[in-house]
Amino acid sequence: MVPVLGVIVGSVRAGRIGPTVAQWFVRHAEADGTFDVRVLDLADVVLPLDLSGGDGPDAVAAWAGECDAFVLVTPEYNHGYPASLKLALDSVKHEWRGKPVGFVSYGGMAGGVRAVEQLRQVVAELHMVSVRDAVSFGRVKRAFEVDGTTRDEVAPDAADRMVGQLAAWVRRV
Structure with a gap:
């Protein structure tokens, strides 16, 4: 059985580049062949404003429950x-526990690395295992061509390492 990698597009802003970044990663991860890759774009999900009702929205919980590992795409x-x-x-809550997670970040000069450092603390509290390697796109608006390919020469190698680490953790669980 092929493990499932869930890719979450974290930005919901109008005019966002997140889907372009996510689709680049999805194409890269699918070409690797290790995972069945599924995408959850948070712009397409109704998220609750009140978290007192239990384990949250059915759409996110059901989707997360189907996944063996995750990649958070964040600006x-x-x-x-x-x-x-x-x-x-x-x-x-429970759907995240014990599952590995990687990060694809993007932004200006820092490429989203400060967002990832904060997210590492959050996912640890959710009992997730964050893998060491991540993908980051500095100056993101210059990093992608119109067709969604990237000029970034480091990103493919970083993505390969991250997917490999996620696969290794999935095999351990």
């Missing part, structure tokens, strides 16, 4: 990650 907003991503993570 960096004001040195942090989007509220939509935090809400999605907080709205589901």
